[in-house]
Amino acid sequence: MKRLYLWLACLMMTGIMAQAGIAQQSTRSDGASQLTTPPAPSSDQNPAFSPDSTQLVFTRFENGYNDGPSTLYKLDVASGAIQQLIPARDSDNVNLPGSSWNALTQRIVFSSDREYAEEIWILDPVTAFAQRVTYHIDDQIHFFEPSFSPDGQWIVFEMWTEAGSSIWKVRADGSQMMQLTDGTFNDRQPNWSPTGERIVFQRDASGNDEDWDLYTMTPDGTDIQQVTATPSSDTDASWSPDGQWLVYSSDYGGLPTPSLFVIPAQGGTPLQITTDPTRYDGAPSWSPDGQWIAFESHLGEDDAPTEIWRIAAPRQQTNALPALEDVTNWLYLIDVNLDAETIAQIVASDYDMVVLDFIPSEANNTDYPMAEVITQLHNAPRPKLVIAYIDTGQAEDYRTYWQDGWGIGNPEWIVSADPDGWEGNYPVAYWYDEWRAIWLDDGGYLQTIVELGFDGVYLDWVEAYSDTAVVEFAESDGVNPVEEMIWWVQDIADYTRALRPDFIVIAQNAAELAEYDEYIEVIDAIAQEQVWFDGGADNDPPGDCPLPRT
Incomplete structure (x- = not known):
């Protein structure tokens, strides 16, 4: 040369x-590459990028898919090094894909039942100090799936009960908790947009827990707009760095297993990103630098343990x-x-x-x-x-x-x-x-x-x-x-x-x-x-x- x-x-x-x-990685026919190989029977789920796109936080369930105890780990994408952030302590500690690692505060938001009820917590990934945000005493109520506002001052989350689920928000200091959706429908997995102007969430308006669609709303709970409206289960949505697109998991078009799709935030024609019909792909997160989408994946239709994968993000017009x-x-x-x-x-x-x-x-x-x-x-x-x-x-x-x-x-x-x-x-x-x-x-x-x-x-x-x-x-x-x-x-x-x-x-x-x-x-x-x-x-x-x- x-x-x-x-x-x-x-x-x-x-x-x-x-x-x-x-570093060489396992690669699928659609170009996705594997990032983690959890020890059996563990399941690695819910990847979310660090603000500089070089690391991922994810949840590792120790006994299989969604089967705890579980806790948070940090992955260095370049080297593949994995570090436990907090001990499980016979509890479930779970982050949400998307906006759970805040750029301004450098904190990670997650839910945990480490102190009785399922609450919202904030973690310093450097010192491993965890701070509790919410307090309630009713063990029939659970606070799940939190994500930060871009300025790090607010946290949006799901409140779950046997009767259904609704979207709430609270200040990062635990004050000013307020309800955003009224609980008429099951509303889950809220993610705050990078611009701070809207929140995406999934809604099951049919009540059968199978026909989920994506919606967005303003941070005060108004101007609710439907994004997807097809006979498919559209879940796990998060935002592109510019706030113009949503990435999500769906069986759109009658797929045998869910794949990843992107769609304009205002709605439109879905674009399929992952294309392996033998694998479930879900819980996607778009890297802040716009280059990658990380997600969980397992072989087959059943809820088998998943690994963390990534695929190059699509190039927009x-x-x-x-x-x-x-x-x-x-x-x-x-x-x-x-x-x-x-x-x-x-x-x-x-x-x-x-x-x-x-x-x-x-x-x-x-x-x-x-x-x-x-x-x-x-x-x-x-x-x-x-x-x-x-x-x-x-x-x-x-x-x-x-x-x-x-x-x-x-x-x-x-x-x-x-x-x-x-x-x-x-x-x-x-x-x-x-x-x-x-x-x-x-x-x-x-x-x-x-x-x-x-x-x-x-x-x-x-x-x-x-x-x-x-x-x-x-x-x-x-x-x-x-x-x-x-x-x-x-x-x-x-x-x-x-x-x-x-x-x-x-x-x-x-x-x-x-x-x-x-x-x-x-x-x-x-x-x-x-x-x-x-x-x-x-x-x-x-x-x-x-x-x-x-």
Whole structure:
């Protein structure tokens, strides 16, 4: 791999380089990845993100699904480390997915029966100090499922009795408790919106405990608006960070097991997010950075113990990818295995485009979660085009196509060693069918790149046609290396755009090929290294594109 100083359309690129590794996780066909594996027969439930999106609080029921005693745990998403926050003490301590971890107070709200009746409590996750908020003496009344207002001053919760349930709120200091819904219907699981303007909850207006719909209301209990109204059970709703969407669990459309859906907060057409028909998915929470949705899941229809999973949040229309001509700041980062911290830094950056190595093509990294990383970058607060770096003019001995015994002259299209001394890189006769098949065959590299979600390819060593060894080999074969390279780039563009018409093709260097109209017609941009200087202190030889020419 080369560490390069590059230009795209004469705009300078800045880059970061890091050696990194990423934790491998169990991944489903819909892209969801498993975060916890509770010890049998425990059940991990109700994940809720920390304000910085790096941690999750969740409830672990020790004897199965909703079967206590239970208590709160904290998960570091990057490392997978799990820490118990408070002991169970033969009690049930349960958080609600969604807005249970407040950004301003840095406190977690939960319900607990550790002191007689089910009450609302607040926990400091650093000191593990728990403070009781509500007090009542009637053991037939239970206060459940609390969530914070954005300012941390109020808590909305469910009051449950044998007769039904209703929504209430109370100040975080325990004062000014007031009823928001009148108890005519069963109302449960209230979650305060990030804007503070509305509260979402689920209502069973039919009374059969099977046909739940979502509603929102103002914090004073007025202006109740129905969000879903289909013959399905819509439950466990929480908000997107911008307050425009709701994520929830539903068997919408007659699903055999509930999956996750998102819907505009004002109502509309549900969009299915998880799609594994063999699993129940519920209790979702949207990360404050907008990148992930965490949820509980188990195999089958019965109330089996669940694990905590996450899936990339959907990209909304307002969060569309930039067009290539709108890219003003981009990152070139290869020769690394991206770890979670580096990915998070890139996600939070202002880059419009990222060029990354096609990591699963490395023989020792075939299980790298490339699609998951691409999804994170697509769904970033500033969405990013993700371009796959590929070396089209050289073979590399660490790729999956490399076979034992290969070397210069074996096979014959491996022409020579890299002229600049890059170990393991070998210029090739790129017009040979065997080389082209690696990229163009069904199931080949290019098909995989498109299917993983890359937005384009970044072609290195296009200038192979000018390499001395390649030129001599082409002469012996009776071919024109310039023409062959133009045709090779055309074939790459044609193949990928047949799979995805808007696929981007960026060529590195070989700017002189711009004289050929047929070449310019198939590429979208040229990335030119050594624009002003050659990288050395003496600038000898001078750069390929000196400043006056720009």
